[in-house]
Amino acid sequence: VTMRVKTGATDYRFFEEPNILPIHIGKEFIDSVKISELPWEMEKRYRDANLTDEYIEKLCSNLDQASFFDSIEYADKDKLAKVFFAEIVSLANSKNVSIKELEIDPKQVSIMMNYLEDGTISGKHIKTIIPLLSSSNDSVDAIMDKNGMKQISDPETIKEYINSIIKENSQFIDNNRDRKERVAKFVLGQLMKITKGQANPVVSNEIVNKILGD
Numbered sequence: 001v002t003m004r005v006k007t008g009a010t011d012y013r014f015f016e017e018p019n020i021l022p023i024h025i026g027k028e029f030i031d032s033v034k035i036s037e038l039p040w041e042m043e044k045r046y047r048d049a050n051l052t053d054e055y056i057e058k059l060c061s062n063l064d065q066a067s068f069f070d071s072i073e074y075a076d077k078d079k080l081a082k083v084f085f086a087e088i089v090s091l092a093n094s095k096n097v098s099i100k101e102l103e104i105d106p107k108q109v110s111i112m113m114n115y116l117e118d119g120t121i122s123g124k125h126i127k128t129i130i131p132l133l134s135s136s137n138d139s140v141d142a143i144m145d146k147n148g149m150k151q152i153s154d155p156e157t158i159k160e161y162i163n164s165i166i167k168e169n170s171q172f173i174d175n176n177r178d179r180k181e182r183v184a185k186f187v188l189g190q191l192m193k194i195t196k197g198q199a200n201p202v203v204s205n206e207i208v209n210k211i212l213g214d
Contacts, residue, residue: 042066049077055085065089068099071106074113083113087130102134109133111140119153119200120144153200158191159207161199165190166211184208 006012016022037045039060046056055078059066068088074080088109092099112129115121121129121144132143144150152158165187166173176183187208191199 046077051078051081055081058085058089064099068106072113073107073110076117080113083116083126087126091130091134104130104133108140115140115144119151119203121149121151122201125149125151148196148198150198151200152195152198153203155203155207158199158204159211161191161194162187162204162207162211165194180212184212187212 009015043056043060046059051059059069059081069081069084072080072084088099088102088104092102095102112121112126112133116123116126125144128147128149129140129143132138133140136143138146169186169190172186173183176186184205188201188204191204191208192201
């Protein structure tokens, strides 16, 4: 049986604090502290982008990191997250600074990721590029030029190198025809030596196996 219902301030004996004047909060202030995306909305957006639970939790718990991550224009968010946490966040942690304090331009990170995507650079180059983006004013292109990082991915160019290596080492290769794995490793090793490690390893491996298989 309902005995009593309290419906308003009067029922609760509420009265305004007599020693505090009314506070009027303007729209400008409200807009300045209003967040554009609620936590569960952010989580859903990252989940829709196929990020792992670990990455989602880290981004949702650190708005500075999430803001920087979102400002990088790159379609494959899962691949971006792996580079972001392995290289950029790790660099910030090693220096004991925030992501903002690294002073890395998100646009340059986007350029770097696209170069990684098309095979212009490899994953090992990123470990050099990220720290230099933070410690200098150089662009990704400038860093690549200064450090000779552009990867050779043109199949025809790589094929010419490989054929030349096979020709110059024909005796060794003929003596080891029944050991194709050893020959392949030898040819790839020579290729990397000649190109100073700039030959795309995936493309090179495919071409070597095709030539030796023939």
